[in-house]
Every structure is written in C-alpha cells, then in structure tokens.
Amino acid sequence: MYTLILNKSELGAGTRGSALGVDAIRYASLENDKDFFQNAFELNDFNDCLWENFDQDDYPNAHFINELTRFYAMNTKRVSQLINTISPSIFLSGDHSSTALYLGALKSLAPESKIGVVWIDAHSDLHSPYTSPSGNMHGMTLANSLGLDNLENKRNDVNSRTKKYWNELKNISGFSPIILPQDLVFIGLRDIEKEESAIINHNNIKSYYSEEIINKDLRIIGQDILEYLSACDKIFISFDVDSMDPDEVSKGTGTPVAGGLNFNQTMDLIDILTQDKRVNSFEITEVNPLLDKKNKMAKAGFKILQKVAQNFSNHQNK
Numbered sequence: 118m119y120t121l122i123l124n125k126s127e128l129g130a131g132t133r134g135s136a137l138g139v140d141a142i143r144y145a146s147l148e149n150d151k152d153f154f155q156n157a158f159e160l161n162d163f164n165d166c167l168w169e170n171f172d173q174d175d176y177p178n179a180h181f182i183n184e185l186t187r188f189y190a191m192n193t194k195r196v197s198q199l200i201n202t203i204s205p206s207i208f209l210s211g212d213h214s215s216t217a218l219y220l221g222a223l224k225s226l227a228p229e230s231k232i233g234v235v236w237i238d239a240h241s242d243l244h245s246p247y248t249s250p251s252g253n254m255h256g257m258t259l260a261n262s263l264g265l266d267n268l269e270n271k272r273n274d275v276n277s278r279t280k281k282y283w284n285e286l287k288n289i290s291g292f293s294p295i296i297l298p299q300d301l302v303f304i305g306l307r308d309i310e311k312e313e314s315a316i317i318n319h320n321n322i323k324s325y326y327s328e329e330i331i332n333k334d335l336r337i338i339g340q341d342i343l344e345y346l347s348a349c350d351k352i353f354i355s356f357d358v359d360s361m362d363p364d365e366v367s368k369g370t371g372t373p374v375a376g377g378l379n380f381n382q383t384m385d386l387i388d389i390l391t392q393d394k395r396v397n398s399f400e401i402t403e404v405n406p407l408l409d410k411k412n413k414m415a416k417a418g419f420k421i422l423q424k425v426a427q428n429f430s431n432h433q434n435k
Contacts, residue, residue: 339385
C-alpha cells in the first residue's frame with residue numbers, strides 16, 4: 118500500500134489560506150471515496166501552521182525561517198519513522214516550503230541512495246534568502262535541498278540571525294546537499310527570476326518549460342524523464358497545483374500563472390511517472406480554497422491523488 122502524511126503548514130506561503138488546502142482535498146474526497154483519509158497521519162496542529170501566530174519582522178528576507186527551522190527539527194525524525202523504503206508515501210502539504218524536510222527524511226533512511234526529483238511547478242523555487250524578492254520560504258525549497266546560497270547573484274543583505282537559521286535549515290537532516298542538480302527535472306516552468314535561471318543554466322538542469330510542452334503528449338515526456346533519471350535509485354515527485362492552467366482548471370492557489378498544463382495532460386504525466394516503481398514518494402501542495410470557487414482545485418487535486426494511490430498500490434503487484 119502507501120503511507121499518507123498530512124502537513125498543513127503555510128509558514129512558507131505568500132498568501133494566507135494554503136493551511137486549509139489539506140482539509141479542502143479531504144472534503145473533496147467525501148463525494149466518492151470517503152475512506153481515503155482513514156489511515157492518514159497528521160504532522161501538525163492547525164494553530165501551529167498559521168502566519169498570525171508568529172512574528173516575521175526579524176526575517177524580512179526569509180519570513181518565519183526560525184519557525185520553519187523549528188518545524189523541520191521537530192519532524193525530520195518523525196517523517197523518517199512514518200515512511201520506509203518498501204511502501205511508497207504520499208504527502209499533502211499546505212505550501213511548498215516543507216519538501217526539503219521530506220527529501221531529508223528519505224535521504225536519512227538510505228544515505229547511499231541517489232534520489233531523483235521531478236518538480237512539476239510554474240516556479241523553480243531556487244531562491245535563497247540572499248536572492249529572494251519576496252522572502253517567502255516556499256520559493257527556497259530546492260535551493261535548500263541543493264545546498265545553494267547563490268551568492269554570485271546576491272540581491273539582499275541578510276542579517277546574522279537569518280544566516281544562522283538558513284545554514285541550520287540546509288543541514289538539519291544531516292545531509293547537504295540532499296539532491297544533486299543532475300538528478301533534478303523541472304516541468305511546467307513559466308515564472309522564474311533571473312537569479313533562478315542562473316542556477317538552472319549554470320548546472321544544466323533538465324527543464325521543460327510550459328510553452329515548449331503545451332501541445333505535447335506528456336506520456337512521452339514522462340517516459341523521457343524516467344529515462345533521464347535512470348541512474349536514480351528512488352524518485353520523488355513534487356506537484357504544485359499552480360503547474361496547471363488556472364483558466365482551464367482553477368485559480369485556487371496562491372500563485373496562479375497563466376499558460377500551464379491542462380488537467381488531462383497533468384493526469385497523463387503523473388500516471389506514467391507513478392507507474393515506475395522507483396517513484397516511491399509523491400507530494401501535492403499549494404491548494405488554497407480561500408482563492409477558489411466551489412472547491413474546484415481541491416477536487417482536481419483529489420482526482421490526481423486517487424490515480425497516484427492506485428498506481429502506488431499496484432507497485433506491490435508487479
């Protein structure tokens with residue numbers, strides 16, 4: 118089977134409401150699969166996830182980095198205990214700032230393993246406190262996992278407390294870097310800053326931009342991605358719902374960007390990827406029902422989760 122882990126934290130988000138995304142998907146499940154969440158594990162209490170409970174004034178270049186570091190420290194071991202190297206895991210996250218926590222936990226279970234990452238997102242999330250224009254931590258997750266500061270493209274003067282927490286965050290799992298640039302694939306990119314582009318270009322990171330694939334068969338692209346990551350022992354898929362076209366699917370996410378994948382493309386891509394037994398982890402994140410109508414994004418997200426769960430359950434039969 119699979120392990121289902123719920124994380125409502127929105128500490129890294131730029132817009133309030135993503136802490137409600139997990140329950141919005143749970144609500145969407147009641148229409149046709151009310152038992153889907155029956156054995157889910159919850160990482161946090163709702164009140165530990167909200168902006169208003171914390172003061173961000175001391176960290177203008179990395180909002181809530183102190184609380185996010187605390188959250189990582191509290192949960193790295195727990196996530197490692199919840200997941201294992203045999204059955205796959207599904208993560209439902211409020212925002213994208215927790216992904217490095219999951220990757221660190223996976224690495225700690227198998228330190229010698231080579232972890233591939235497929236990042237399905239409109240954004241590359243390659244900023245650091247030194248480069249971020251917003252200071253929102255959900256835009257720094259991959260720089261954290263890759264152990265990158267990107268000082269060559271620095272735009273911010275960062276205070277000593279922020280530096281301290283950023284260094285702790287990068288190393289909190291005991292591994293830095295957790296993943297390598299050659300084991301990372303982007304798909305759906307269409308809103309990135311020059312500082313992030315510099316990292317992608319310098320490291321020759323495999324990237325599929327939205328305008329290049331908008332009319333393509335994503336099953337073929339999915340096969341190409343799996344072949345590209347053929348040297349990886351395990352593959353983690355992180356799916357940000359803003360990778361999808363907000364006009365065709367829903368605007369129920371904090372950072373919608375026009376021109377994304379349509380729903381059928383998304384389903385085809387995720388279906389072909391999660392059939393591969395090396396794909397043992399899947400994350401869905403950034404659903405924000407406060408920005409939605411009739412819970413459309415959560416309903417779309419749940420359909421995707423059902424497909425992932427079906428494929429993960431089939432892994433044991435292959």
